[in-house]
Amino acid sequence: MRKTQKIPKATITRLSMYYRQLELLEFDGYRMVSSEKLAWLCQINPAQVRKDLGYFGEFGVRGVGYDVIDLQTQIKKILSVNRDWNLGIVGMGNMGCAILMHRNLSLRGFKCVAAFDNSLDRIGMPLSGGMKIQDIKELKTTIRNLNIEIGVITTPASAAQGVADLFMAGHVNAILNFAPTRIDAPDCCLVENIDFTVIMDILAYKLHQKMAA
């Protein structure tokens, strides 16, 4: 990658989507894929695929396409997911447990190494892999001991900012927030929000357009 070039977030998102499709193609026994096919699978246009990959080098062979396995390796390297990342989850309700047991996360190197709650009913509860739900008070020590690099917040909205502050105090500067609220964080901390209601809105909009057509 040319060092001076800023890569659009949409390109990074699509690289991750390409990677998912390449995994499925490999599973289905494909060894090569054209940009046309990859684009079709991702519901975008082929020029976009070539442009996105073009930021990082020349991966395909003209008229032949991309090597399905090789391109996966390259994309993993670009995205820095060719290594493991340690996750800590706070808020062990249904959403927290769903994330903890999400098989694809750990398969892709996102390892949940610790889980926390503030409820006495949950603290101490055994989890898979010999883990136990820890008291949120132990967050700071555990961040250091287990080298937690990414914080996942699955608490109610009212608790989210407080938990984010604890993560930042422990020098965890990347947060994935599932709580339906805004997290205030300085520029040095990365926050990505997952809001199901936004995607639901998109679906409702499209469905209404279709019904009105």
Next chain:
Amino acid sequence: MRKTQKIPKATITRLSMYYRQLELLEFDGYRMVSSEKLAWLCQINPAQVRKDLGYFGEFGVRGVGYDVIDLQTQIKKILSVNRDWNLGIVGMGNMGCAILMHRNLSLRGFKCVAAFDNSLDRIGMPLSGGMKIQDIKELKTTIRNLNIEIGVITTPASAAQGVADLFMAGHVNAILNFAPTRIDAPDCCLVENIDFTVIMDILAYKLHQKMAA
């Protein structure tokens, strides 16, 4: 809206984000908001806010900004979320339960009216609001009886396509898919996928860039 104009999906996504911020602004007691402030809250540029809203008409007053409550009403109308939508969820593990109990979904008019599973351990289990987990075999009848318009899939990947087929057979043509797999559907069916691992990839990429800087 000019009927002939195709609205980009990114605009629809941002409208939904504006709506979230307007709700929070209202909660904080604001009556007016400038495009600059709204843009800053959404981490985009003010011209984008004006362009997105411009697709649908003139909502602001030059030099004054937008009425916080009025713009919410307008956006709800544009997104067709000024009415309720009936949801049916299939797969009542942690993720299914998390969606079912997601307070903000129902507050925004996305009502979970039925929940299904195929496990004998779960079928018949009572849920909040007098609901019970139903046998997946009852999906088709329940779609008709309760007018389910949006299907939510929270099953393991291996079951997702089968469930999608059942929804489509019941004429549910909008699906929100949480299962980490691709759903094959004809053009008449809308499918939106939520893949946490894509967002995790984005976070890992940015974190690595920051660590390398």
